[in-house]
Amino acid sequence: MKSSFLRYAIILGLLSAIGPFAIDMYLPALPFIGADLAAGENAVQMSLLAFFLSFALFQIVYGPLSDMWGRKLPLYMGIGLFTVASIGCALATNIETLVAFRFLQGIGGAAGMVIPRAVVRDMHTGVQAARLMSLLMLVFSISPILAPLTGSAVIHFFGWRGVFWAVMIAALIGLVLLSTQLEETRPKEARAESSLRSALTAYGILLRDRNFMVLSMIGGFGIASFLVYLANSPFVLIDHYGLTPTQYSIAFSINAVSFFTVSQLTGWLGSRFGLVRVMRMAVTGFGITLAAMVVVMGAGFDQLPVLAAFLFVGYGFLGLVIPTTGVLALEEHGEIAGSASALLGTLQFVISIIAMIVAALFFTSKPLPMAAGIAMCAVIAFAVTQLTIGRRPVEVGAAAE
Template identity: 40%
Template sequence: MSAPSRFIVLILGTLTALAPLAIDMYLPALPQMQTDFAASTAQVQITLAAFLAGFALGPALYGPVSDGWGRKLPLYAGLGLFTLTSLACLFAPTVEWFTIARFFQAIGACAGGVIGRAMVRDLYPPQETQRVYASLMLVMGAAPIVAPMAGSLLINQFGWRSIFATQALLGAACLILLHRWLVESHPPHLRHRAGFLGALRAYARLLADRSFMAYALAGSAGMAGLFTYISGSPFVLIQYHGVALDHFGWIFGANAFGFILAGQINGRVLHKLDRHKVLAVAQWVQLVLATGLVLIAATDFGGVVGLSAGLFVTIACIGFIAPNSAVLVMAPRGGAIAGTASALLGMLQFAIGACASALVGLVHAHSAVPMAAVILGFALMGPLSLRLLKKT
């Protein structure tokens, strides 16, 4: 990959990482926000579910618009919305206000992920997309490591609201990168402005496509496990296990490192293997490991060290599941429907992720068992989704 190409991938990775950064930076603040807003644990965790719900809804707009009008215009709109709503989060007076602002912040943030995947499909041939997706995951994967530590530092120095001032600055910086360095990747002769009804028909065709749904649901189930961990870990580690705020980011990032490592192995070592087989094996391994995670949580075996080890290997499996499912979804669907396919994939991933996050909040207890049980439930959903392929 040439130096200019690597720089473009770095920019696309940064745009795609906006949502993980927006999620992970504020995780250490959740217990403090609960106190400041005089809110319940469920109310604070619903702010994360609201973000994921917005992230599920946003792609419905960006996919058809990017297919019909090009990639850059909706990117400008999304990044502008992200910047403004980050400021709304900064000045939120109540948890209800904050929840609404987070919902719309997610709609802005999802532009980078949806359109970034479509731009990869525009710019690179199918045989290179898995390696490019692995590179995107390397940039994205830095977010779970860097963001909680940065969030903890900001909280200690300036309070939790400074996190959203930082996100507003990040959104403005991405607007500059977009304007200065990214060219339009979707040529006019491939654009198709189908209108609202046409967009609905395109989504309906994809929903009726068993191959699309099998791989999209497989990837969504894997990502739901990640969102379960993201939503539940601040309360499990900080409140239940008594982990200090300064140490939370390190533990959270260490557990997420397995996700990055697996993604790089997948893109650089396993890229010549059959993607479907790699995906299927990773799903079954995750199911076995998630079962072990529930047992660790139920018995408190090894304390925070035992729990972290179980989370590390279970979350690592997603590094094989997410990129392979994305390639299997996107590779056959280029040209005029790449944006729509990417949008629907994002909608499914984050709608299911929002359900997982809300579920963890509703069944919250002073234990790691609910978090581990939800991860296990979605790990079981992964292999079941691939059974759709047997009906084609």
């Protein structure tokens, strides 16, 4: 069982990480892209936002496809498109072309975010699903640790275009793993019951499911806090604090270490206290820590070590929030796991995009506006939890408790 868990965690984690790898490896390149393509900071950030937009919206397409066609075929389609779009990004000669191919790249990458979650739900529920999800996230978290460092090295030797050749190679490796190491987990008889009409019906059921929507929002604002940091940190840490791309990559990776290390406690804590209780505790710590960060920095302590310390603790709590909300949201929807995973991802990334746009309106390359945007997302997640799950139990099945 342990070897099977680990094998699936590695395969699914790597497939899930292909899209984020194209984000994290890309971050140290942002200032260089602007200089090379004669584009301003806002235009360069649009290439990041275009990826997020398609990455969010097209998850809702892959979910029903994976229910109707099985899990593997839509993964082939998505990763194949990602590979082609990566080549287009590497060859782009202006910012407009880069933004367009980043949009296509996000469409392809969305498959890797949706379908592995559905595969987890195909195989397990409750605490067992949480254990597999946390192992998957351990592999997934390699991306924010290694990708910026790898990106810095690639940029040093090959320039920013080398980043896209590197993610193309990662996608090709993903295709090989998909074809040789992953079995189909959606049986044919289950696929026969799925159609476009059933997908629309499934989305209607999910949108009316209070527990699903609440858990999606909590996880969504948690992810949004990290993506606000992701979009703004290259300019704050490199331009304001004066870090080199390599130093920035190390600083960025430290938060990922906190995130994935704490996430590995999900299964143990869930079996001991119940996933809902773990989630409540984690959201509380997450919100309080990042709210305190803004208070301290607003009082004049806006040094990099202060920012880094609060983010390290806050994103450690986030390492419990994301797997617990994901497992709990899918717990009662095994028959429509693909559609549920797709809507979960779309809702979460739409929340993140809105948060990134709002944060961009106040962005000044100074640390405090970025910290305020990060903390606002965490506080909203905490408030939603207190107003809903904090007041009465979420009915997500005995396995969750």
